[in-house]
Amino acid sequence: MALLSKKDSKLILDPLADNNPITIQVLGICSALAITAELKASVVMALSVLFVLGAGNVVISLMRNIIPSKIRIIVQLVVVATLVIIVDQVLKAFAYELSKTLSVFVGLIITNCIIMGRFEAFALGNGPWKSFLDGIGNAAGYGIILVIVGFFRELLGSGTLFGFKVLGDPVTKTGLYSIGYENNGFMIIPPAALIVVGIIIWVQRSRNRTLIEEA
Amino acid sequence: MIEHLELFFKSIFIDNMVFAVFLGMCSYLAVSKKVSTAVGLGAAVIFVLGVTVPLNWLLDQYLLKDGALVWLGPEYADYDLSFLSFILFIATIATMVQLVEIVVEKFSPSLYNSLGIFLPLIAVNCAILGGSLFMQARDIPNLGLALNYGVSSGIGWFLAILAIAAIREKIRYSNVPAPLRGLGITFIITGLMGIGFQSFGGMLTGDNEPPEEQTSTTVEAKDEKEIKKELEDKEKTVSYNKVINK
Numbered sequence: 001m002a003l004l005s006k007k008d009s010k011l012i013l014d015p016l017a018d019n020n021p022i023t024i025q026v027l028g029i030c031s032a033l034a035i036t037a038e039l040k041a042s043v044v045m046a047l048s049v050l051f052v053l054g055a056g057n058v059v060i061s062l063m064r065n066i067i068p069s070k071i072r073i074i075v076q077l078v079v080v081a082t083l084v085i086i087v088d089q090v091l092k093a094f095a096y097e098l099s100k101t102l103s104v105f106v107g108l109i110i111t112n113c114i115i116m117g118r119f120e121a122f123a124l125g126n127g128p129w130k131s132f133l134d135g136i137g138n139a140a141g142y143g144i145i146l147v148i149v150g151f152f153r154e155l156l157g158s159g160t161l162f163g164f165k166v167l168g169d170p171v172t173k174t175g176l177y178s179i180g181y182e183n184n185g186f187m188i189i190p191p192a193a194l195i196v197v198g199i200i201i202w203v204q205r206s207r208n209r210t211l212i213e214e215a
Numbered sequence: 216m217i218e219h220l221e222l223f224f225k226s227i228f229i230d231n232m233v234f235a236v237f238l239g240m241c242s243y244l245a246v247s248k249k250v251s252t253a254v255g256l257g258a259a260v261i262f263v264l265g266v267t268v269p270l271n272w273l274l275d276q277y278l279l280k281d282g283a284l285v286w287l288g289p290e291y292a293d294y295d296l297s298f299l300s301f302i303l304f305i306a307t308i309a310t311m312v313q314l315v316e317i318v319v320e321k322f323s324p325s326l327y328n329s330l331g332i333f334l335p336l337i338a339v340n341c342a343i344l345g346g347s348l349f350m351q352a353r354d355i356p357n358l359g360l361a362l363n364y365g366v367s368s369g370i371g372w373f374l375a376i377l378a379i380a381a382i383r384e385k386i387r388y389s390n391v392p393a394p395l396r397g398l399g400i401t402f403i404i405t406g407l408m409g410i411g412f413q414s415f416g417g418m419l420t421g422d423n424e425p426p427e428e429q430t431s432t433t434v435e436a437k438d439e440k441e442i443k444k445e446l447e448d449k450e451k452t453v454s455y456n457k458v459i460n461k
Contacts, residue, residue, distance in 0.1 A: 026398060029240040030341035073338060074309050081302040089298060104348035107301050111341040113241040190235055191409025198395070198402030205394035212393050 011133040015141035017208075021114045022145040023201045024211060028114030032146055033193040035105050040162050042150030044091070044098055046143030048106065050136065052083045053115055057135030060123040067124075076119045077110065084109045114142055149196045157187030219363050226367035228415035232342050233375035234408060236349075239342030243376055244401060253380035254373075256337075261369030263337050264346045266315065267308050268365030269358055271347040274303055304347045312338040342372050379405060 021027045028049075035041045059079050060067075067075050088106045091099040099106065109115065118138050123131040154160055159167040159176075168175015170183060186192055205211045232238045239260070246256045277283055279300050284291035316334045320327045337343060346368050355361045382404055391400050 023398070026244050027241060029244065030238055030345075033237040033240070074306075077305050077309055077339075078302065081305050085298060085301055088301070104345060104352050107304075107348045108238070108341050108345055110301060110305055111339050111344045113339065113341075116339050189410070189413060190237065191406040191413065193237070194402050194406030194409060198399050198406060201399040201402060202392075202395050205399065209394070212396060 008130070008133055011130060012137035012140070015134075015138040016144060017141075017204075018211070020141045020145065020204075021117075021138050022142055022197070023204055025114075025117070027117045028112045028142055029197075030108060030112065032142065032149070033197065034190060035102055036146055036149040036193050036196075037153050037157065037188055037190075038101070038163075039147070039150040039154045041098065041101050042146040043143075044095070045102065045105065046139070046146045048087045048091075049109060049112065049114070049142055050139040051087060052080065052109055053118060053135040053139040054132055055135075056080055056083055056115060057118060057123045057131040058128045060119050061126060061128045061131035064124050072124070073116075076116060080110050080115055114138060145197070145200065148200060149193055152196055153187045153192060156184045157192070159183050219360065222360055222363050223367045224418065226364055227371040227374065228412065228418060230349075230368075230371075231375060231412050232345070232368050232372040233405070234412040236345065238345035239340050239372055242337075242340050242342075243372075243379065243405075244398070247376055247380040247383055247401070250377065250380045250384060253376045257369075257373030257376045259334055259337055260340065260342060260372050261366060263308075263312060263315065263334070263343055264365040264369035264372075265362065266365070267311050267343060268346050268350050268368075269362045270311065271304050271307055272350055272355060272358060272361035274307060275300065275351050279303065300348075300351060305344060308343050308347070309338045342368070375408070378408065 035045050122134045168177045170177050247253050279296045281295040282292050284294045
């Protein structure tokens with residue numbers, strides 16, 4: 001890419017796979033799992049985090065030299081909380097139904113460890129442009145996992161994608177349902193998300209054996 | 216009394232912080248390698264939730280809610296400051312955690328030694344903010360219930376981290392497939408435990424006697440979201456009860 005130097009594009013691409021915030025760094029799991037029963041909610045959540053993390057990283061990076069290190073946690077919380085309030089109000093105004101489904105999980109972006117983690121680990125020590133790229137990269141890595149989990153849970157659990165009945169109608173028995181296919185209600189319940197993420201981790205670490213943990 | 220008991224068991228088992236709503240997963244996964252540290256963190260979570268949820272309930276009731284400012288005078292009745300709740304809740308939590316840390320260090324050094332290192336970690340634990348936000352979303356009616364909700368959610372979280380830490384200590388001796396070792400298997404075990412906890416869903420709705428029914432509907436009418444989420448479960452339990460009644 002001409003726009004980005006090799007180092008910069010590494011900032012974006014690394015968190016997508018080999019340094020993924022969810023499967024490798026174990027950050028931001030809290031909100032990741034609860035809202036992935038539908039693909040739509042997952043995508044909106046991923047976009048919200050993308051906005052908050054991208055913008056927050058830039059703000060913190062700009063202020064990094066004037067924040068006293070003793071109160072930096074509070075300053076970070078205030079910055080995140082402000083950005084999250086913006087997201088929440090926008091969602092309430094333009095996508096009210098969706099903001100109902102996400103309920104408290106929009107607010108929980110504030111305590112999403114991925115955000116504080118990136119602020120601490122990256123934005124406090126790097127310039128705004130690099131921090132922006134890092135924020136976007138990590139949020140995208142988070143979003144990818146969310147979308148994968150949401151895709152499988154909605155497809156296998158309700159037979160729909162974004163609310164469209166892609167596998168046919170379970171009531172009138174069209175499509176796949178005509179040959180006796182049934183939705184797996186197990187995928188809708190919350191614990192299924194954990195198992196799907198566990199399987200993603202399994203697949204990822206089987207492909208890249210350097211990521212395997214000792215013990 | 217009965218509603219206290221009901222909320223207590225509901226928050227521990229049915230709406231368990233970890234297994235039903237996935238709150239505090241980050242520290243749950245990071246600090247569950249040893250039982251002793253897990254107990255320390257769990258105790259700190261119970262404590263902080265027990266302090267911050269009632270506090271935020273007061274804030275919500277007298278400052279943030281639609282029309283909450285009416286105690287200042289009738290001209291303030293139209294104010295709705297609820298959009299500020301995120302920032303105020305998190306500020307309260309961060310301050311309280313800091314305050315608790317200082318107080319505990321001063322008065323009980325032994326408690327500080329066991330809890331102290333976990334307290335700063337807790338300020339950004341999603342379970343704490345989640346507790347306050349769920350308290351707000353579910354319209355907990357009075358301060359006593361708010362305290363109850365905070366403490367019992369904390370106990371639920373404590374149970375979860377204690378259980379997973381114990382399992383992880385044992386599983387070290389098992390032959391887990393290499394790519395699943397560590398994080399992967401922990402996820403899957405948590406999922407399986409969550410499925411186990413789902414079976415508690417019928418605990419309070421299972422009783423069909425009229426007086427019981429009344430109290431349970433008053434509590435449950437308040438959390439519509441909850442009902443939506445557990446609709447599937449309830450349908451199952453209802454049909455289950457029918458089978459049993461027959």
